[in-house]
Amino acid sequence: MPMVVPGVNSSMGDKSEWVNKLMGKKISDSGSDELSFAKKDLPESHRVLKPDDMKTMDHNPDRLNVHLDHDGTVRDVTYG
Template sequence: MVNRKRKNESIEQDNNVQTLNMSIDIGEWESKLIGKKIIPSGGQVTNPDNEFSEDAIKSEVPAYRILKPNSMVTMDYNEDRINVYVDDVNNIVERGQFKNREI
């Protein structure tokens, strides 16, 4: 019984996230992020022209993940999640699949 309740709660949370994310403009995020360096949560942006804070993404995008080269990821498709691909030094790299919410 407890497991079912947790599963249902999880589904409700997923539905809430999807509703929140439907208003995200992927083109806007593309222009904000491509070519910049991600500063991890808690870090300070010292050069806003070349850096972007993970905290800023987190405050506006409820479902996202930052993926480094060779990261292990689930293969589930979630059109309401933004995938941000970075290189070894956290520079955001272009993936060419922005319509699928991948940055």
């Protein structure tokens, strides 16, 4: 049986691709530029999580989780 590693065997690509695109940027409803990334350009299966947000504990290896700081800047990207 092949080993499945979220973010590596994922159909959305590897985590480092999204880390490079998102880290240090803010998620915006409009367009992407040097300081922001458009929410519409995230994969269909994603969620944006602020520090105090409630979240479900279900595991979905193809879901991209974008973790924000209190100021809205991306601080981490995970799958699950």
